[in-house]
Amino acid sequence: MDLYDRISELSKRRGIFFPSFEIYGGLGGFYDYGPIGATLKRNIENKWMKIFVLKEGMVEIESTMILPSVVFEASGHIAHFTDILTKCTACNETYRTDHVIKEAGVEIREGLKAEELDKVIRKKDVQCPKCGGELEKSSPFNLMFKVEIGPYWRSITGYGRPEAAQAQFVDFKRVYSSERERLPLGIAQVGRCLRNEIAPRKGPIRLREFTIIDYEIFFDPDDSSYSRIELLEDQKLRILTSKEQTSGTNRIKEVTVKEALKKGLIGNEIQAYFLALAVRFMKELGVPPEKQRLREQLPEEKAHYSKQTFDQEVWLERWGWTEISGSAYRTNYDVSRHMTYSGKDLRVFKAFDKPKKVRKIIQKPNRELIQEDFGEETKMIIKLLSKSDPQVVKQNFEERGVYELPGPTSLKLYPKHVDFEIIETEATGKYFIPHVIEPSFGVDRVFYSILEYAYTEKGGRVILRIPRDIAPIKALVFPLVNKDGIPELAEKVYNLIIEKDIVARYDGSGSIGKRYARADEIGVPICITIDYDSLKDNTVTLRDLDTWSQIRMKITDLPEKLHRYIKGKKEFNDLGTPYNKNST
């Protein structure tokens, strides 16, 4: 049995996680969390919130899981989250249609529809790469779950969100103003997401319904500095650059945050800071830094709008390097898309210290040439163009030679269609579309990674060394024997600590050794035993999960000292005086 099998076995047995609707046979990509797992997962989410949001002075929101289709048209998910698939009529092999075509050496542009791709297949006589058989008619497969909102005779189409992120962009203006217009502004959201994966595998690593934490940090593209960078600038990062991957050497560069920025490995202070924070977060959850790496995505795997994307990967025994979080510099893509689709101005205004003369680009559509190429669509094109930022249009022409108009039509304009003029004007400030750095975490993957690094075996027993601040149950209370008034005192102790909000349970069954063993399996940091001495002097024995060492302390000190211990403000041996009754 490998580590994954042993963790699965433990998880089923002790209520950590297990397949959903198991009594009906289960279904790939769906997992439930049991009593221990559900609390552990929430503790992870809360810790993330504390570190990334509370301590950074940022905010969180909570949005809906179902959104109308227009949001996903704007976000690009309708277009890009769809795979167009085809099947070989002879050998039944399934392919992505665009992949087979490209494999056959035929150049095609992105975003073709199913019928268009099929046309190419017929024209170029593309066949099944495996057996040479004929390919079936293509059909689109969208990885989003489609839902009909409202009764069927007047329903509108919506989708289950495949990420938590869109609401941050859609709600940006509201949150920005309620947070009194400050930048950088981070807006986080932890929430359930849905992706209709074709073939989910790998247990809790690839799910159809899962929890994601999306964090959108909005900032002024002219100022990506982050004041708290000093706190982490000496932290070491293990970076695998895209260059090292393409060259095949795959050497990991170990540099400090400061060096990474200086050498340009990470292009942006905000991104560097939160990458460093992500590494520290996982370290605090028990994944050592040398078992983590930051892999820069290759240009071809990166989304086209992303300037730079890193995957935070953790080494897992069965699956090797596994992505648990990503950090993408998404530029102003999302906000600008929602501007054009909603027609609302989502730019922010920033006043200059004093008014200054600025040169401003304005665009002038070349009506005649547009008319010539697009005929009656001219009016619509000019309207759509007026909603586009001239700077962005010009930049597209310069970099790609073409500008794709927003909206479902995906019409393309070329430099000849638009003239630009630079005018001088006086400005009291500037309007701009904020740029966004997006760290996002797969909570279920973080959860599983923690279990892998917490799982240990000692003398045939399982010990789950979960860091104590996220342990689902903080303390177990045991009566040494079930007689002579000891259970009564033990129950008093139990009540005392749960009254003080310490998550605890009482266990009086079986032998004391058996109870310790049960505690170890679900990572309970502290076991409290009440014995005959407790009746005399009101002291109890505490046992530490990691070392099994024991100390003795006063019952009245329990609540406060336990709180401090759980928060990591005190070490186990400082809780009381050493105790050695258990040596055998």
Added chain:
RNA sequence: GCGGCCGUGGUCUAACCUGGUUUAGGACAAAGGCCUUCCAAGCCUUUAAUCCGGGUUCAAAUCCCGGCGGCCGCACCA
């Protein structure tokens, strides 16, 4: 979707190849009791399983077919 392997109490498994001695066995866990002065001790009792459907056969956990589900590989993972 394809190919390979697989599916027995809560967990891990035996019996499957070679159908019948099985009332489906064991270990661990769990529940109740006895015992018990700090690491899965012992004793007694109890609960508890052949994924679903069809076929072959006097007889199916076992052989065959189909379905469902899982793991691994391929593909996919915006």
